Each structure stands twice: as structure tokens, then as C-alpha cells.
Amino acid sequence: MKRYGYHRTSTREQHLDRGIKEITTYCEQNNLELEKIFTDQQTGKNFNRPRYQVLKEDVLRAGDELIITEVDRLGRNKQETLKELQYYRDNGIRVKILELPTTLMDLSKLDNAMARMLMETINNMLIELYAAMAQAEIEKKEKRQREGIDSKKARGEWDDYGRPAVMPIDEFSEHYQKVVSGEIRPFELMKQLGMSKSTYYRYVKRIKE
Structure with missing residues (x-):
């Protein structure tokens, strides 16, 4: 033994x-x-x-x-x-x-x-x-993690589940007004903010919703 x-x-x-x-x-x-x-x-x-x-x-x-x-x-x-x-x-x-x-x-x-x-x-x-x-x-730990992620996503602090947001949605909205007014074009704003095309349009979608 x-x-x-x-x-x-x-x-x-x-x-x-x-x-x-x-x-x-x-x-x-x-x-x-x-x-x-x-x-x-x-x-x-x-x-x-x-x-x-x-x-x-x-x-x-x-x-x-x-x-x-x-x-x-x-x-x-x-x-x-x-x-x-x-x-x-x-x-x-x-x-x-x-x-x-x-x-x-x-x-x-x-x-x-x-x-x-x-x-x-x-x-x-x-x-x-x-x-x-x-x-x-x-299971309780996983539930707390899910709730934390959902809360961050609801506050606009979480982008694409698990990746920190580039910036708060309110801040993006202010910059986006330049596109709405025709002051700059979308690709110019993407460049200014250092955003990818997919990230940019996710933010635009959230604003329009």
C-alpha cells in the first residue's frame, strides 16, 4: 500500500x-x-x-x-x-x-x-x-461575474463582451455630432478617435437605438 x-x-x-x-x-x-x-x-x-x-x-x-x-x-x-x-x-x-x-x-x-x-x-x-x-x-461566482459584465455593458463601459470600451458613449456622441452636421466625414472621425470601422459603427448603432 x-x-x-x-x-x-x-x-x-x-x-x-x-x-x-x-x-x-x-x-x-x-x-x-x-x-x-x-x-x-x-x-x-x-x-x-x-x-x-x-x-x-x-x-x-x-x-x-x-x-x-x-x-x-x-x-x-x-x-x-x-x-x-x-x-x-x-x-x-x-x-x-x-x-x-x-x-x-x-x-x-x-x-x-x-x-x-x-x-x-x-x-x-x-x-x-x-x-x-x-x-x-x-456557480455564485460565475453569476456575480455575469451580472458585473451586464452592468458594464448597460453603462456603456464594455465593448464586445470582455473588451473595455474605447470611450464612454456620451463622449463619442459629442464627437459624432461633427459627422451629423457634415463638419467631418465618418472615416475622419474614426482616425481622430483611433477607432476601427466595426467599433465606430457599433457606437453609431447604440446612439441611434
């Missing part, structure tokens, strides 16, 4: 150190030999992560243990995370989750079959709850 750790952060700006330390400290305090900790700095929305795939497909074997700090370090999509955990159960690989102490217990040492069944049920319920919370958190 071999023991491995896995830790993930969503971006390179987030540090892996904390998770690595938690896994290492747990093993040291419990006199457990740790082979290696695999890490990824990538979104938890799916499981197409290079180091995770190596760990799952090429390293872990029946009888091994996988240690993670939190459910969402494995993944943030509830159904996909539960599917991964089921894969490990089916293949005889034990997963320990440090934020869920009940998953750290060795249930095989419980003499009472009913007690083992109850603990397994509790573990499954807790894992599903935490997985649901992780997914809810990422």
Missing part, C-alpha cells in the same frame, strides 16, 4: 504551499509514510488536469490511499466529483479528506457491521454536502 497526496489551486496566483503543508503535517503527526504530493494549478470545474490524470491513471493502485485537504481541491463540479470518488471506491483506493475527520477513520477496525455501515453512510452524506457547497460557490 502506498500513500499519495493531491492538491489543486485555481490560478497560479494562489499558492500551493498551504495544502502541501497540511497533507505533510497530517502524515507526520500520524507516522504515515507519504510517497509524493501531486499538484495542479488549474480550474476545478473539470478533471482534465495533467498531474491529476497521471496520478489517477498511472500511479494509484488498489489498496493505495489518496489524501486531499478539502473536497473542492479534488473538483468543484458536484456530479463529476462524486463520480471520481465512486471510481476510487470501485477500484479499492481509499480517499482521505482532511476537512472531514470521519473519512480519516479506519472503518475496517470497527467490530460492529452496523457501525461500519452507519459511518460509511455519514461519510457519503458529508462528501455529497461538501461537493454541493463547492459547486454552489463556483
Whole structure:
């Protein structure tokens, strides 16, 4: 039996150190030999992560243990995370989750079959709850991002979804009056404002709407 750790952060700006330390400290305090900790700095929305795939497909074997700090370090999509955990159960690989102490217990040492069944049920319920919370958190974050983008677009501060507007629509309208009055031609205004043809006509369309 071999023991491995896995830790993930969503971006390179987030540090892996904390998770690595938690896994290492747990093993040291419990006199457990740790082979290696695999890490990824990538979104938890799916499981197409290079180091995770190596760990799952090429390293872990029946009888091994996988240690993670939190459910969402494995993944943030509830159904996909539960599917991964089921894969490990089916293949005889034990997963320990440090934020869920009940998953750290060795249930095989419980003499009472009913007690083992109850603990397994509790573990499954807790894992599903935490997985649901992780997914809810990422959905809430995405909702806030969408609302922020919609607000910027409504205020004229966002051009072409995701690209900052060249200038506020009111400022463009003032310059555009020169075209309306015949003082200058459209291509001359484009040149003055440093606008592409497509951007210019998007602004014109918004004014006319």
C-alpha cells in the first residue's frame, strides 16, 4: 500500500504551499509514510488536469490511499466529483479528506457491521454536502461575474463582451455630432478617435437605438 497526496489551486496566483503543508503535517503527526504530493494549478470545474490524470491513471493502485485537504481541491463540479470518488471506491483506493475527520477513520477496525455501515453512510452524506457547497460557490461566482459584465455593458463601459470600451458613449456622441452636421466625414472621425470601422459603427448603432 502506498500513500499519495493531491492538491489543486485555481490560478497560479494562489499558492500551493498551504495544502502541501497540511497533507505533510497530517502524515507526520500520524507516522504515515507519504510517497509524493501531486499538484495542479488549474480550474476545478473539470478533471482534465495533467498531474491529476497521471496520478489517477498511472500511479494509484488498489489498496493505495489518496489524501486531499478539502473536497473542492479534488473538483468543484458536484456530479463529476462524486463520480471520481465512486471510481476510487470501485477500484479499492481509499480517499482521505482532511476537512472531514470521519473519512480519516479506519472503518475496517470497527467490530460492529452496523457501525461500519452507519459511518460509511455519514461519510457519503458529508462528501455529497461538501461537493454541493463547492459547486454552489463556483456557480455564485460565475453569476456575480455575469451580472458585473451586464452592468458594464448597460453603462456603456464594455465593448464586445470582455473588451473595455474605447470611450464612454456620451463622449463619442459629442464627437459624432461633427459627422451629423457634415463638419467631418465618418472615416475622419474614426482616425481622430483611433477607432476601427466595426467599433465606430457599433457606437453609431447604440446612439441611434
